[in-house]
Amino acid sequence: MITPQFLLTAFVxxxxxxxxxxxxxxxxxxxxRSAAIWAALGCTIGIVPHLFAATLGLAAVLHTSALLFNVVKFLGVAYLLYLAYSALRSGGALNVEPTTTDESGSTIAKRGALINILNPKLSIFFLSLMTPFLSGNPAAVTQEILLLGGIFMAMTFAVFVLYGLFAATARTYILGSARIMAWMNRSFAAIFALLAGRLALERA
Known part of the structure; x- marks a missing residue:
């Protein structure tokens, strides 16, 4: 259950x-800052379907069904490539520039949620992460997975918010240099493209 080992593993x-x-x-x-917090919230919400999949045993189905796994996987690949493109496009969702288009917090959160929802490996990951820390009581499996998953989600949100606030603080310095902004946009585009490539090579 909730042990120092689980907390350390989840934190890492x-x-x-x-x-x-x-x-x-x-x-x-x-x-x-506000956008970063919404992004952290969205990424955290995106964990929920995978947590329920692990709880209901759907993660095992996803793991054994190559077709279902590949459908979700390639949707995720396409989405990551879209984000890579948006980092390069002026006014794009991930483009770093002095003036940005107004976007609602819910839109930012939805985009963040999709990043996790469209990663089929997360369901399998949750199943493997939680299993060693369960008590072994079949009647308590559901409650224990939800409890451990809730703690994992709370840690995710807290850590992501810290990352986001750090980035928002650095924003002031980055906006002062067109060269740095261009470098950041190219870097984000390249990283998301690489992540798309890595996801495309994943197997169930």
Whole structure:
């Protein structure tokens, strides 16, 4: 159950840079603190379907069904490539520039949620992450997975917010240099494209 080992494992997983962290950083740099918080919220909400999939045993179905896995996977690949493009396009969702288009918090959150929802490996990951920390009581499996998952989500939101606020603070300095802004946009585009390529090579 909730042990120091679980908390440490979850923290290491959450703090490691991934697509959600990069999205939150990009929004912090490009739009500021409020956008970064909405991005962190969206990425956290995107965990919910995978948590329920692990709870209901759907993760095992996804793992054994190559067709279903590949459908979700390539939707995720396409979405990551879209985000890579948006980092290069002026006025794009991830483009870092002095003046940005107004965007609602819900739109930012939805985009962040999709990043996690369209990653089929997350359901399988949750199943493997939670299993070693369950008590072994079949009657309590659902409650235990939801509890551990809730703690993981809370840690995700807190850490992502910190990442986003750090990026928002750095935004002031970055906006002063057109060269740095161009470098950041190209870097985000390249990283999301690489993540799309890595996802495309994943197998169930």
């Amino acid at each position: 997983v959450v703090i490691a840079p991934g697509t959600g962290v990069l999205y939150t950083l990009a929004l912090g740099l490009g739009r500021g």
